[in-house]
Amino acid sequence: MTYLDHAATTPMRPEALAALTASGAVAGNASSLHASGRRARRVVEESREVLAGLLGARPSDVVFTGGGTESDNLALKGLFWARRAAEPARRRILVSAVEHRAVLDTVAWLSAAQGAEVELLEVDAAGTVHPETLEAALARDPDSVAVVSVMWANSEVGTVQPVAALAGVAHRHGVPFHTDAVQAFGQLPVTVNASGIATGEDAPDAITISAHKVGGPVGVGALVVRRGLVLQPLTHGGGQERDIRSGTLNTAGAAAFAAAATAACEHLPRESARLAALRDDLVRRVQHEVPGAILNGAPLAGPPGAPRRLPGNAHLTFPGCEGDSLLMLLDARGIECSTGSACSAGVARPSHVLLAMGASDEHARSSLRFSLGHTSRAADVDALVEAIGPVVERASRAGVTV
Amino acid sequence: MRVLAAMSGGVDSAVAAARAVEAGHDVTGVHLALSRSPESDRTGARGCCTLEDARDARRAADVLDIPFYVWDLAERFEADVIDEFVGSYAQGRTPNPCVRCNERIKFAAVLDRALALGFDAVVTGHHARLDPDGTLRRSVDPAKDQSYVLGTLRPEQLAAARFPLGDSTKAQVRREAAERGLAVADKPDSHDICFISGGDTGGWLRDRLGSRPGPIVDADTGQTLGEHDGAFAFTVGQRRGLGLERPAPDGRPRYVLDISPVTSTVTVGSAEALDVWRLVADRAAWPHEGVVACEAQVRAHGGVVPARAQAHGDELVITLGSPVRGTAPGQAVVLYDGDRVLGAGHILATG
Numbered sequence: 151m152t153y154l155d156h157a158a159t160t161p162m163r164p165e166a167l168a169a170l171t172a173s174g175a176v177a178g179n180a181s182s183l184h185a186s187g188r189r190a191r192r193v194v195e196e197s198r199e200v201l202a203g204l205l206g207a208r209p210s211d212v213v214f215t216g217g218g219t220e221s222d223n224l225a226l227k228g229l230f231w232a233r234r235a236a237e238p239a240r241r242r243i244l245v246s247a248v249e250h251r252a253v254l255d256t257v258a259w260l261s262a263a264q265g266a267e268v269e270l271l272e273v274d275a276a277g278t279v280h281p282e283t284l285e286a287a288l289a290r291d292p293d294s295v296a297v298v299s300v301m302w303a304n305s306e307v308g309t310v311q312p313v314a315a316l317a318g319v320a321h322r323h324g325v326p327f328h329t330d331a332v333q334a335f336g337q338l339p340v341t342v343n344a345s346g347i348a349t350g351e352d353a354p355d356a357i358t359i360s361a362h363k364v365g366g367p368v369g370v371g372a373l374v375v376r377r378g379l380v381l382q383p384l385t386h387g388g389g390q391e392r393d394i395r396s397g398t399l400n401t402a403g404a405a406a407f408a409a410a411a412t413a414a415c416e417h418l419p420r421e422s423a424r425l426a427a428l429r430d431d432l433v434r435r436v437q438h439e440v441p442g443a444i445l446n447g448a449p450l451a452g453p454p455g456a457p458r459r460l461p462g463n464a465h466l467t468f469p470g471c472e473g474d475s476l477l478m479l480l481d482a483r484g485i486e487c488s489t490g491s492a493c494s495a496g497v498a499r500p501s502h503v504l505l506a507m508g509a510s511d512e513h514a515r516s517s518l519r520f521s522l523g524h525t526s527r528a529a530d531v532d533a534l535v536e537a538i539g540p541v542v543e544r545a546s547r548a549g550v551t552v
Numbered sequence: 553m554r555v556l557a558a559m560s561g562g563v564d565s566a567v568a569a570a571r572a573v574e575a576g577h578d579v580t581g582v583h584l585a586l587s588r589s590p591e592s593d594r595t596g597a598r599g600c601c602t603l604e605d606a607r608d609a610r611r612a613a614d615v616l617d618i619p620f621y622v623w624d625l626a627e628r629f630e631a632d633v634i635d636e637f638v639g640s641y642a643q644g645r646t647p648n649p650c651v652r653c654n655e656r657i658k659f660a661a662v663l664d665r666a667l668a669l670g671f672d673a674v675v676t677g678h679h680a681r682l683d684p685d686g687t688l689r690r691s692v693d694p695a696k697d698q699s700y701v702l703g704t705l706r707p708e709q710l711a712a713a714r715f716p717l718g719d720s721t722k723a724q725v726r727r728e729a730a731e732r733g734l735a736v737a738d739k740p741d742s743h744d745i746c747f748i749s750g751g752d753t754g755g756w757l758r759d760r761l762g763s764r765p766g767p768i769v770d771a772d773t774g775q776t777l778g779e780h781d782g783a784f785a786f787t788v789g790q791r792r793g794l795g796l797e798r799p800a801p802d803g804r805p806r807y808v809l810d811i812s813p814v815t816s817t818v819t820v821g822s823a824e825a826l827d828v829w830r831l832v833a834d835r836a837a838w839p840h841e842g843v844v845a846c847e848a849q850v851r852a853h854g855g856v857v858p859a860r861a862q863a864h865g866d867e868l869v870i871t872l873g874s875p876v877r878g879t880a881p882g883q884a885v886v887l888y889d890g891d892r893v894l895g896a897g898h899i900l901a902t903g
Contacts, residue, residue, distance in 0.1 A: 475669055478580070478621055499624075548668035 152485040152533040156523025163365035166410035173402035180399040190401045197408035204415045206341040213373045213391045218332040218360035221373040222252040225328040225356045228381030233296035240296040244287050246271045246279045247506035250305050276448045277309035277507050284319045292323035302334035306490045306503040307447030308463025314352040328356040336364035336414035355379050366410030370403035425522050426461035432531045433464050439539040462522035471545035479541040488519045554578045556666040557675040561605030563736045564677030566612035567725045571716040572675045581613035581620040586629040608736050632656040638760050641784040644811040645882030650701045659709040673712045681718030688893040693721035700852050703886030703896035704836040754785035766816025783811045786818050789878015827875035833868045833885050833897030846887040850879045868897045
């Protein structure tokens with residue numbers, strides 16, 4: 151089996167699995183006052199401290215949630231509601247056109263049901279949001295904006311956004327800035343340490359992270375929220391997490407998240423370099439087998455120390471082939487990848503990310519995402535390179551439109 | 553053999569796929585997404601393209617432990633089946649969208665793509681038999697026989713088709729599904745046109761074609777008996793819903809005899825006037841020359857009448873030994889010799 155879909159989810163790390171089973175075997179509600187409760191509480195708080203340490207945040211900034219989608223919902227709805235309650239004129243929400251559906255669907259709902267005015271920030275052909283674009287959108291009427299959200303790195307094409315610059319623009323206009331760092335955390339240095347999340351002008355005010363993208367379990371995430379930032383909660387009933395999030399604390403999940411994040415961040419520069427080298431090899435050799443294949447997103451090599459692309463991401467278009475066909479044929483050969491966004495029926499639609507980058511419908515439909523992670527080895531790339539030529543040849547016979 | 557199993561989410565296609573697996577084939581399940589509008593995905597409309605059906609198909613594939621994908625054929629389906637359906641009604645014909653879907657989607661777009669991708673055959677849950685020599689036959693279950701909706705397929709379309717259910721009754725299929733642990737074992741059959749939720753074809757057509765009022769005219773007297781909103785809401789042979797206040801002078805029920813889309817006139821008359829003794833059809837699937845004695849069937853669940861068919865150039869002329877009623881251009885006429893399908897065409901004219 152050749153697993154090239156780490157951006158969807160990555161195998162659980164042994165450290166995380168050990169923490170999950172160790173904590174999962176022990177009874178205890180972290181809100182209880184007795185010894186079992188205290189034991190659970192200690193595990194949760196130590197996990198919170200570990201994550202805060204990795205992010206350069208204070209422990210109290212870390213709000214555990216049920217995952218990345220919940221964190222995005224909490225950030226956008228929570229900030230929109232709170233900001234509008236304080237200043238009714240703040241109805242506008244600015245998000246990039248290439249956000250994950252957890253952001254786009256959330257703001258679409260806020261628009262349809264809550265009177266929000268949503269503006270999608272344009273991206274360039276590489277998928278980058280330019281600070282000038284945000285500046286222009288804010289400058290039109292800064293006092294009407296409730297929140298800005300731009301992802302740290304794109305989940306489909308891997309483009310890394312200039313988050314610090316964008317956060318700076320938002321802050322100069324007095325608007326809070328949220329970023330979905332689900333794909334970036336563990337692959338890039340996602341830290342608010344440089345200037346400190348509490349005071350820094352160029353640090354995001356809220357960051358979404360998720361455990362299962364760094365080798366932890368599904369169903370755990372966090373929203374890292376700057377102190378003093380007021381959010382209205384999505385859920386009510388206990389107020390366990392700073393009165394922003396209710397629900398019995400997921401002790402084992404938090405422990406496993408912390409263990410996975412520690413393992414992911416421990417050797418991050420070295421591991422990122424390893425993945426980038428593997429990814430570069432993948433792209434080069436696939437393009438050698440299929441000369442017409444086109445790399446989408448940012449170039450492979452970015453400026454030193456500031457990659458413009460996630461190290462594990464390779465997103466390619468194979469003109470004349472349906473992405474669905476390629477995926478099926480690769481799957482039949484034991485090679486697992488993704489066509490990008492899928493709707494709930496499982497039907498592949500042309501990716502909104504590629505369309506926002508200016509790609510044609512056909513170009514978007516002919517694309518595949520290969521994403522590498524901590525278990526990826528050279529043999530995975532070898533397997534893909536061996537299969538891709540015949541697969542593309544076969545898929546091109548079936549054509550692009552059925 | 554590498555086979556593609558088209559899985560609608562119903563019990564028949566699930567068991568057909570299961571039998572292909574059991575026969576030792578390398579089976580891949582595919583659900584055809586035919587609906588473009590997200591609403592119909594979410595409302596759970598009856599038919600074969602709701603989200604629930606896709607989930608049922610996926611679950612059946614899981615139980616069979618076969619790969620499963622969804623193929624988006626919504627654009628093709630809309631262009632080749634739905635638009636054609638609307639256009640036919642607008643011209644006063646009575647199309648059969650299931651026949652059309654088999655001709656253009658299942659045994660064309662899907663089959664072509666499957667073959668191009670390296671599959672050897674396409675398996676469906678149709679109740680019909682296919683002999684090794686390519687002869688199509690009725691299912692052993694006369695109540696569920698679907699050879700009619702497959703009758704217009706050409707030999708090259710049938711060559712790569714497999715119908716594993718033709719030797720079984722529906723009851724046997726359901727029993728087998730239960731034995732195999734398939735949750736769709738007792739899922740109700742779908743009867744409606746899959747893209748018209750609720751089954752109100754007239755209302756659905758009115759939404760698309762708008763109001764086109766016209767007279768309802770008595771065939772014998774030429775008298776205008778009433779007005780209607782759009783001729784497309786009527787089909788030849790229809791008795792109910794004519795909205796006529798006055799009964800016929802002889803007190804007998806009146807039926808739609810003819811629909812003239814140009815003048816939007818609906819002509820009504822007695823049951824006897826509906827009798828059709830002669831059909832002219834195209835030669836969609838009629839390789840034979842000379843006069844062929846056979847039996848004709850003009851609707852999916854209708855009976856057969858004795859017939860003699862003869863090709864004249866591009867047309868197939870069928871004279872009937874006893875009349876059929878309420879037959880309209882657009883329907884398929886399938887010609888049988890006992891349980892054997894001899895061929896078929898689309899009715900161009902009657903009378």
